[in-house]
Amino acid sequence: MTRKRTPIRMAVLTKEDKKAFGKELLTLAVPLALQNLLGALVGASDALMLGRLNQESIAAVSLANQVSFVLSLFTGSIIGAVGVLVAQYMGKGDQRNAKRFLSMAMRYSLGISLVFFALTLLIPESLMRFFTPDKEMIRIGAGYLRIVGFSYLFSGIAQSYLMMMRMQGRVKMCLWISAVTVIVDMTADFFLIYGVGKWQGLGANGSAYSTIAVEAIAMIICIAESRQKDHIHPDFESLKFFSKDFEKDLWHVAPGMLASALSWGLSMTVHAYIMGHLGTDVTAAYSVTGVAQTLMQGLTHGIASGAGIILGKMLGKSEFEKAKAYGRRCFGISFVNGLVNMGLIAAMGVLVYVFYALEPAAKQYLVWMLLYHLLYMFAYAYNTIFTVGVLPAGGDAKYDAYSVFLATWCFAIPLSMLGCFVFHWPVMAVYMVMCCDEIVKFPFLYLRFRTDIWLRNLTREEIE
Secondary structure (H helix, E strand, C coil): CCCCCCCCCCCCHHHHHHHHHHHHCCCCCHHHHHHHHHHHHHHHHHHHHHHHCCCCHHHHHHHHHHHHHHHHHHHHHHHHHHHHHHHHHHHHHHHHHHHHHHHHHHHHHHHHHHHHHHHHHHHHHHHHHHHHCCHHHHHHHHHHHHHHHHHHHHHHHHHHHHHHHHHHHHHHHHHHHHHHHHHHHHHHHHHHHHHHHCCCCCCCHHHHHHHHHHHHHHHHHHHHHHCCCCCCCCCCHHHHCCHHHHHHHHHHHHHHHHHHHHHHHHHHHHHHHHHHHHHHHHHHHHHHHHHHHHHHHHHHHEEEEEHHHHHHHHHHCCCCCHHHHHHHHHHHHHHHHHHHHHHHHHHHHHHHHHHHHCHHHHHHHHHHHHHHHHHHHHHHHHHHHHHHHHHHHHHHHHHHHHHHHHHHHHHHHHHHHHHCCCCCCCCCHHHHHHHHHHHHHHHHHHHHHCCCCCCEEECCCCCC
């Protein structure tokens, strides 16, 4: 395995190089951004539909979905780490080993999903008590978890297939699958939550059944699509294949991604814990703000994923100088994306304010939370394009883990916990400190980029 640590000169890009990079990034980023947006809508549709039902249901389901959120951190980290390696092997032209890594991702994600499925089936009330002491929200959330846990068995497999589609450049198919799942989810939500005619609505449980249907359909479509000619799909050889070298390579990349995802994701769980203890109005406003934020993150993650795929394939071919130059161009792109995010969150704020049936106090909190997110989403765009796209393309996931740990767990979380439970600060003071981690990380990113630690070829010539 090649590990480049010496300083690498940056290639001088021609006008044609810049144009080619921009075109390729746009070709990947736009469909990926739309896919992320549609994927967010699948999750947000439950909140959108429940938002017209009652405040307790939206708050309870929002807290219950923290369980599936934590699950996605584990499976997403494994699939993301595999994606880094697959991109480099695809750049090298080695499809056989790319297929082996796809099968590895499926084995790990299914095993993790089974654990979470068992937890939601056996101890849903205990899971809900962690987030809130409210008995009604515990009752609603526990019923939701018992049902929605079945969807976990399908989601990891579907995400593994979608990762491979992205690496092969079949982003339009990923977009089409996401569009189908959104239509199915919203249609099923409407009928199952509210009911039609003699069909009695199931409330929060209806959204759980619709989630199962969506994940199962997505998995079936992915499996069928992967069987097309020249498409990479798992077979018996790849599913039973085991290599200590491959395991070593995966766990060279995965721990940093997993540590980063868990640090960030568990902080979101702690955020829900803090907001849940500030009252139903605050919890509802926080939930709606989270929906708006999730919808707006799609563009940033689309750009980050596109940049990661392009740079990963370059690094697989050991084109280090050119990869560094392209990575440098991402700073300007991230700045523009940050400004776009600010405009989008402002527009989305108006829509969610009008749509959701919240109490006056909850709506007032919602307005202030959205205003603060204008600054937050700018910093988020700047950081994410590098920590999710550029740096991990060469296996450097450690920086993000370190930065999240320091900014979130050594600063934002302790201070907001003290403000909430000890000093009893005003709600917005607690919220602003709690969500300042991306702003704290902002100034240090360029220093890491300049170290060249991320410029590595992770592929192997021979496998034991």
